Ligand SMILES: Cc1ncc(COP(=O)(O)O)c(C=O)c1O
């Protein structure tokens with residue numbers, strides 16, 4: 001098919017703190033079984049491993065990586081780490097808590113919940129210890145630590161048996177130095193894009209969904225009443241839910257707002273065998289319905305109202321610090337919709353500070369589409385009174401949300417990180433996306449929203465030229481190709497599409513091709 005026709009298409013058993021972790025140690029199950037070794041191992045210096053040494057460490061041929069983890073696990077001691085649900089931002093005197101094995105989404109008063117870790121148990125190990133442990137696990141295939149989420153298992157779901165984990169080795173996503181975009185358009189030398197969308201189902205939702213579906217897997221093995229797992233979605237949550245459920249053989253049910261999500265997103269739950277309900281309402285309507293339904297039926301709620309999700313999502317923040325060799329960036333900009341993710345980032349950074357891995361946290365910016373901006377309006381009112389809005393259509397369709405469930409979490413995150421909220425018009429977000437793509441990225445419109453916020457904060461001098469800044473890219477651009485086609489074919493009403501780069505139609509003869517190429521090369525030739 002011609003390119004042009006595409007454009008016409010519609011839509012160690014130790015108790016003391018270890019000083020370091022042996023480089024030769026395996027990837028570890030529990031901190032307390034790690035071999036401690038502060039002296040370098042000279043025995044193998046300059047000696048290449050013999051084949052027999054390599055074979056010695058291989059698991060038996062009839063064992064898979066899950067079996068291997070099980071064998072390892074059974075020989076280890078219990079570490080004593082734990083986590084529970086508590087009311088979000090609870091009064092210090094509150095005694096209300098729930099086991100993670102209970103099916104509960106709201107506190108007694110109807111407020112949000114939070115997963116609270118036993119920080120005193122985690123603090124028995126110092127920051128250097130945790131950094132070394134996490135670093136030792138990166139990029140391996142050892143179950144389940146090959147995952148960027150489960151490599152931080154002790155901080156995520158410490159009590160889950162590795163056997164119950166459902167993982168696609170998500171996380172460990174690329175932190176991209178946006179050299180040209182930073183230099184050419186922002187006058188910045190330290191601008192980075194955390195590509196959370198380069199992931200199993202193409203968005204950051206995988207980070208949270210591996211945790212939620214793993215816990216569901218455990219609950220089902222405990223014979224808890226969970227027949228299926230359900231969510232309302234603007235596309236990405238449903239894609240992640242259906243993929244992880246399909247991988248574990250668990251039924252998934254997704255409520256989608258009819259005609260409001262991209263084709264690429266719609267086809268994901270369909271392909272993964274979810275029970276897909278296309279409902280004639282917007283996301284907020286679907287969210288209301290799934291809350292009512294999950295209160296009546298044995299369907300476990302998978303939206304970020306469920307605080308388990310955020311335990312996985314927070315690992316993206318830890319990963320950013322790890323990728324900077326545990327140096328803290330100045331700014332992190334996150335696009336916001338239902339507003340779970342901005343809190344997840346805050347929580348990840350705060351845990352690293354509390355446990356001594358870093359000495360501060362970055363300033364957070366939450367970026368919203370102007371067409372769906374309830375947080376922005378609230379911020380601009382000086383946190384006066386929160387009013388949900390009717391979200392209008394936006395190219396950033398995954399954040400077309402007017403009544404975000406995690407509003408209180410977002411406010412907490414922003415107030416405690418000296419945070420800022422920005423917004424982006426349709427034209428601003430699409431132009432930002434096109435500019436980023438023109439420097440070799442291929443981002444989604446939501447990342448365009450975050451980049452627009454960066455542009456505004458740079459222009460106003462809030463973000464300085466040498467500030468180390470991370471823009472969080474939340475989904476893969478390939479999920480949103482129609483918006484790019486519309487932009488580059490200048491088919492968007494009331495939008496100049498200033499950076500459009502439509503394909504040129506050329507006759508199929510040598511002369512015509514030569515003419516256009518010569519003109520093009522002349523326009524690109526260096527000017528002396
Ligand atoms: C691609 C994408 N970006 C950003 C967001 C916003 O995340 P949150 O709802 O946690 O604010 C979502 C979902 O809401 C999303 O799917």
Ligand SMILES: N[C@@H](CCOP(=O)(O)O)C(=O)O
Pocket residue numbers: 205231232233234235236237238302303304305337338340398399
């Ligand atoms: N963008 C989300 C909206 C729902 O957010 P959640 O994090 O609460 O599940 C989606 O992709 O559905």
